[in-house]
Amino acid sequence: MKVPDWSAATDGPAEKQRRRHDPHRRARILDAALDVIAEHGVARTTHRKIAEAAGVPLGSVTYHFESLEGLVGEAFTKLGNRTADGFEAAMAAVGNEAQARTAVVSLITGEMLNDPRTTALSYELYALASRSPQMRHVTDAWMARSRAAIGRFFDPDTALMLDALIEGLSVHRALSLAPMPRTTVEAAVERIVRIS
Known part of the structure; x- marks a missing residue:
């Protein structure tokens, strides 16, 4: 046996x-x-x-x-915090405004915001937040942290504009068949900083 x-x-x-x-x-x-x-x-x-x-x-x-909605909300909060952590790390690594402008360009053109998984998740969050006031709290907290990180080197209005530029150009680069070159992104950041 x-x-x-x-x-x-x-x-x-x-x-x-x-x-x-x-x-x-x-x-x-x-x-x-x-x-x-x-x-x-x-x-x-x-x-x-x-x-x-x-x-x-x-x-x-x-x-x-307790609910699928709560689980999805917490998952998106985790995504937002990871991304905001990335913004904070990028801006903490620089020491002056010129370096901060370069860091903003790198956020737009770098891997963190252009990763296909992060892009897909961001679009899902945007779509959900457009219909759910509760989910807008998640996106608002994410944007507030991002602006605060950028605001270490720029006034509040400029930080707001740069944050919007980061979001918009990241979407544009993700969906375009011919993504905007880094030189154009650099020019866009320079224009915003110069006029503000």
């Missing part, structure tokens, strides 16, 4: 205990929600798809988040 090899079992008490007390599960669910939204759009996002993407039971998603 063959003795079973219980050491190969993956669902023993230790494994069950680890899953039950997974301190990062909520964060994984939020990241999975962003993945699902990027792939399927908000309209086709479900609790079940998020649970599958996170590798957790469906009940775990509904345990951590």
Whole structure:
């Protein structure tokens, strides 16, 4: 008679205990929600798809988040915070206005805002916020942090204009078959700074 090899079992008490007390599960669910939204759009996002993407039971998603709307809102807040963190890091790395202008150009032309996943998620958020006043709080908080980061080197009106330029040119570059060259982006930033 063959003795079973219980050491190969993956669902023993230790494994069950680890899953039950997974301190990062909520964060994984939020990241999975962003993945699902990027792939399927908000309209086709479900609790079940998020649970599958996170590798957790469906009940775990509904345990951590009371509603799909709340989960999507928190996921987009996480996206906004990551992007605002990127703005803050970019502006913290410079020491004067000339370097800040270069940093703004790099935000527009760099990878952070031009990553296909981030672009898709941003458009989903914009579309949702256009119909949901509650979601506008997410976009407003994101923009406020971005403007504050830019505002370390520019007055409030200029920071507002530069923030709008970053958003607009990022959209233009993402959708254009011939994206605006960096030299044109540099000229746009210079014009805004010069006239303000």
